[in-house]
Amino acid sequence: MKVHITLVGGQPAPVYHGIVATQPDKVVFIYSESSRDVVEKVRSEIHITEDEQKPLDTTDPHLIMERAKALAEKYKEDEVTLNISSGLKSWSHLFGRVFDSMPNASVVYMDQNNVLWNYRTMEHKSDFEFDMDVLFRLYGNRLENYKRLTDYTEKDLNALDMIKNIRLFNVFDFNKLTATLNDKQQNILRNQNSGKFDLMANGSQSYVEWEKTTKDSIGFVRIFLAKKNGKSQEVTFESENAVDLAFNSGWFEFEVATLLSKWAKAKSVYLNCHFPFRPNVDKNEVDIIVNTGTKILFVECKTQITHTTDIDKFRSVVKGYGGTGSKGLFVTDARMTDVARKKCEEHGLLSFSLQDDHLGMSHEKALALLLDSELFNINTK
Numbered sequence: 001m002k003v004h005i006t007l008v009g010g011q012p013a014p015v016y017h018g019i020v021a022t023q024p025d026k027v028v029f030i031y032s033e034s035s036r037d038v039v040e041k042v043r044s045e046i047h048i049t050e051d052e053q054k055p056l057d058t059t060d061p062h063l064i065m066e067r068a069k070a071l072a073e074k075y076k077e078d079e080v081t082l083n084i085s086s087g088l089k090s091w092s093h094l095f096g097r098v099f100d101s102m103p104n105a106s107v108v109y110m111d112q113n114n115v116l117w118n119y120r121t122m123e124h125k126s127d128f129e130f131d132m133d134v135l136f137r138l139y140g141n142r143l144e145n146y147k148r149l150t151d152y153t154e155k156d157l158n159a160l161d162m163i164k165n166i167r168l169f170n171v172f173d174f175n176k177l178t179a180t181l182n183d184k185q186q187n188i189l190r191n192q193n194s195g196k197f198d199l200m201a202n203g204s205q206s207y208v209e210w211e212k213t214t215k216d217s218i219g220f221v222r223i224f225l226a227k228k229n230g231k232s233q234e235v236t237f238e239s240e241n242a243v244d245l246a247f248n249s250g251w252f253e254f255e256v257a258t259l260l261s262k263w264a265k266a267k268s269v270y271l272n273c274h275f276p277f278r279p280n281v282d283k284n285e286v287d288i289i290v291n292t293g294t295k296i297l298f299v300e301c302k303t304q305i306t307h308t309t310d311i312d313k314f315r316s317v318v319k320g321y322g323g324t325g326s327k328g329l330f331v332t333d334a335r336m337t338d339v340a341r342k343k344c345e346e347h348g349l350l351s352f353s354l355q356d357d358h359l360g361m362s363h364e365k366a367l368a369l370l371l372d373s374e375l376f377n378i379n380t381k
Contacts, residue, residue, distance in 0.1 A: 008086050260288065299328075
């Protein structure tokens, strides 16, 4: 038989991917009481015979060595792989000592880029399927609601250009009408099929009105912005996603997602990604998720960073939903402050601003260069 012995710690992804990569006939989980739940999550995703084991002591070298030698004897006539990617260092050292000397066994390691390294042959492989939805479930989450970038149309792209142009005419009024809505306005926007917001109380003639897409009609948004000098501009656009684009900076998320879709390693791009609530994670919505085929890139979009705590929250989401191997990218329209850039760097997050001078390169090329240079770097924390 092909027997896969896998050490289990707090990260389920390398355990699961090690099983997928080796395609064994039987799996032996080495786990402690604290990692029992990780075993259960992996078990729910595989359909392979298991060798039932009791939890293993975490520190006593005699007990650890005893278990390793017992398994080596039990499977001495089989083809064995030992996955040391997860689990405790005490386990990996002692199990590695035992199985590295076995002619029928190979010690393997699954890195954060989902490359499986065989320490007997010193070779690696990465030609196995990466399933983004499985990864989310392994970390106790499920992607419940999202939009694919492919769901957007040419009309949405035209609407994006209109929104960006009129926003520049009067940024303050535009933000008051569409981005910095109060709770009452957010509730109206969420629950009504049509409506209108204006700034009459602020002494401005500016307003926005909208109608959402239904099964019978395509939605539209009309934005009228006025200045104190009497000048004004108005745009009206129709598209299935018109309301989502106009409000809460949806246009900026769409612009960033479109940029990311042109990156060669972007296999699929998802917007407005909603997860069920997870304890100890303050945020359960991700602006953009990119499946690169080997790992997940989480993207947070802000026209500008008002509170640096947004960076802290985003970092928690990346680690809580994607595990230690996932990457996070924070994108802003306005230039980032040095404090914000430093905080991104301290959290291991990439940062990118559309207003920065990228040595004369287009946004598309500059962003691709950043991602290509950082995607496969190993996260240190």
